[in-house]
Amino acid sequence: MGYIEMRNSCKTYKMGETKIYANRDVSFSIEKGELAIILGSSGAGKSTALNILGGMDTNDSGKVIIDGKDISNYNARQLTTYRRNDVGFVFQFYNLVQNLTSKENVELASEIVKGALDYQTGKQVLQILQDMCRKKGATVVIVTNNGAIAPIADRVIHMHDATVKNIEINKHPRNIAEIEW
Numbered sequence: 275m276g277y278i279e280m281r282n283s284c285k286t287y288k289m290g291e292t293k294i295y296a297n298r299d300v301s302f303s304i305e306k307g308e309l310a311i312i313l314g315s316s317g318a319g320k321s322t323a324l325n326i327l328g329g330m331d332t333n334d335s336g337k338v339i340i341d342g343k344d345i346s347n348y349n350a351r352q353l354t355t356y357r358r359n360d361v362g363f364v365f366q367f368y369n370l371v372q373n374l375t376s377k378e379n380v381e382l383a384s385e386i387v388k389g390a391l392d393y394q395t396g397k398q399v400l401q402i403l404q405d406m407c408r409k410k411g412a413t414v415v416i417v418t419n420n421g422a423i424a425p426i427a428d429r430v431i432h433m434h435d436a437t438v439k440n441i442e443i444n445k446h447p448r449n450i451a452e453i454e455w
């Protein structure tokens with residue numbers, strides 16, 4: 275079993291009378307110490323999957339197994355403990371997260387790099403994330419619509435239209451210095 279596993283995870287949002295499928299039967303597995311990239315165009319469902327993995331949102335059905343525990347059964351208090359102890363977030367833009375209280379949003383914001391990342395700062399952040407995997411054994415999940423950074427990942431999860439279309443394993447991930455966008 276992977277360190278992180280989504281199994282048939284589904285999430286819908288209601289917009290008035292309309293039901294929007296943000297994640298439909300999303301399944302993937304990430305090994306401990308991997309750098310995984312979830313890649314897809316705007317609206318593909320990447321942030322929805324990441325928010326669920328990070329305990330910031332909950333799914334409607336399906337399992338979300340982290341280190342052998344199914345966090346999809348967690349209540350709000352358990353999710354708060356999980357976020358505090360087991361998860362770290364870096365946002366590209368300053369985001370308010372809908373499911374968190376305003377106090378939790380302020381706490382999150384205090385840990386976030388200032389505003390949108392410029393090119394060089396973006397590269398430095400990627401370098402830190404890759405080093406955290408390679409040197410400290412951390413498991414990192416990056417969400418992006420920029421295909422140019424996919425070669426730095428051990429695993430690339432392609433999403434389109436709320437589903438996982440394809441999963442690629444890079445046997446020889448590139449160093450950050452080798453990529454340009």
Ligand SMILES: Nc1ncnc2c1ncn2[C@@H]1O[C@H](COP(=O)(O)OP(=O)(O)OP(=O)(O)O)[C@@H](O)[C@H]1O
Nearest residue numbers: 287294295296315316317318319320321322323419
């Ligand atoms: N809170 C919400 N209420 C209603 N619809 C939502 C909500 N969050 C996401 N959606 C919808 O769910 C779908 C998936 O959105 P999601 O943000 O997960 O995509 P994404 O791949 O991360 O896109 P982006 O790259 O633009 O951030 C989209 O159609 C989006 O409009």
